[in-house]
Amino acid sequence: MPEIPTRAVAKPGPTNVEHGYYLAAAIGIVVVVLAGFSIDLPLLSHLGTLSLLVRAHGAIMLTWVAAFFTQALLVARHRVDLHMQLGMFGAVLAIVVVVADAATLITACRLGGMHVPPGVPVPLFLAFGLFNLFTFSVLVGAALVLRKQRSEWHKRLMLLAALLLLDAALARFIAAYTSWNVDANVVRDLLIVGCIVVDTWRTRRLHPAFVSGGLLALANDYVAIWAAGMPAWMRFASWVVS
Numbered sequence: 001m002p003e004i005p006t007r008a009v010a011k012p013g014p015t016n017v018e019h020g021y022y023l024a025a026a027i028g029i030v031v032v033v034l035a036g037f038s039i040d041l042p043l044l045s046h047l048g049t050l051s052l053l054v055r056a057h058g059a060i061m062l063t064w065v066a067a068f069f070t071q072a073l074l075v076a077r078h079r080v081d082l083h084m085q086l087g088m089f090g091a092v093l094a095i096v097v098v099v100a101d102a103a104t105l106i107t108a109c110r111l112g113g114m115h116v117p118p119g120v121p122v123p124l125f126l127a128f129g130l131f132n133l134f135t136f137s138v139l140v141g142a143a144l145v146l147r148k149q150r151s152e153w154h155k156r157l158m159l160l161a162a163l164l165l166l167d168a169a170l171a172r173f174i175a176a177y178t179s180w181n182v183d184a185n186v187v188r189d190l191l192i193v194g195c196i197v198v199d200t201w202r203t204r205r206l207h208p209a210f211v212s213g214g215l216l217a218l219a220n221d222y223v224a225i226w227a228a229g230m231p232a233w234m235r236f237a238s239w240v241v242s
Contacts, residue, residue, distance in 0.1 A: 019076040021202060022155055025195060026072035029162055033065050036169035039176045057104040061165070064097050068162050075155075087147065094140045097165070098133050105129040110241045117171075123237035127228035128185070128221065135220045136164050139213055156199070156209040160217050163192050185221050192217055 037058075067090050074083040108115040109122050116125050143157035170184035180187075196210045227233045 017202065019072075021199065022159065023072045023076040025159055026069040026162075029166065030065060030069050032166060032173055033062070033169045035177065036171070036173035039172050051107075053100075053104055053107060057100045060093075060096055060100045064093055064165070065162075067093055068158070071158075084147075087144075091140075091144055094137075094161075098137055101133055101165075102130065105133075106240055109237070112241075121228075122241060123234055124225065124228040126237050126240060127224040127233060131220050131224040131227070132164055132167070135216055136161050138216065139164070142213070152207065153209040156207055157213045159195060160192060160210075160213045163188060163195065164217055164220070166191070189218055189221075 067086070071083055071086060071090065074080070074086070105126065109126050112122060116122055120128075139157045139161040143154045143161065146157070147154040166188050167184045170187050174180050174182065174184060174187065192214060196206070196214050199210060200206045228237075
């Protein structure tokens with residue numbers, strides 16, 4: 001009697017686990033952003049009190065988070081074709097993010113007072129913001145260049161870039177939901193290290209994208225602190241805020 005062929009049952013493999021990892025990271029970023037900025041919900045009924053720049057900046061950053069989540073979801077759903085089609089929009093959006101964030105940062109530095117974190121000198125605040133945007137640009141640019149030839153690099157660099165933009169959301173999240181006495185950038189760095197550790201445990205190797213990109217992201221604040229103390233940066237900051 002001939003053997004009746006049976007349909008093979010697909011088992012979750014490394015690819016599915018891989019996709020799940022990045023989707024979980026994207027969901028975590030969305031949760032932090034929504035929870036952090038939930039304390040600003042009362043402002044929605046008083047949008048007239050916010051400048052056009054602040055409203056545009058908020059909309060752009062929410063669009064970036066939504067786009068990052070959508071891209072991770074598309075890959076997890078095996079819709080790489082749509083993921084790649086949306087890639088050009090993401091590239092343009094990243095440029096818009098940098099421009100809008102830089103404009104908002106410079107405006108905040110010029111206004112000073114409550115627009116700058118307490119105890120942080122304007123030159124240092126400016127250095128943190130601009131170096132953060134520079135690092136974000138490098139990570140996203142490298143990820144886009146490597147998106148076809150080295151997808152393993154692409155997704156890790158994009159994850160690092162997304163984590164770099166969490167400072168404002170984390171600051172609100174910490175103030176609203178915890179009693180921690182810790183700076184948002186410290187928590188952000190811990191999240192970066194956590195993602196690298198989990199990925200290394202999951203793949204049994206430290207990926208070179210996380211070595212180079214992770215070091216760049218983690219060194220960002222230290223370089224900013226060093227630069228902010230330089231006379232040349234003091235002159236630059238004075239020129240920017242004047």
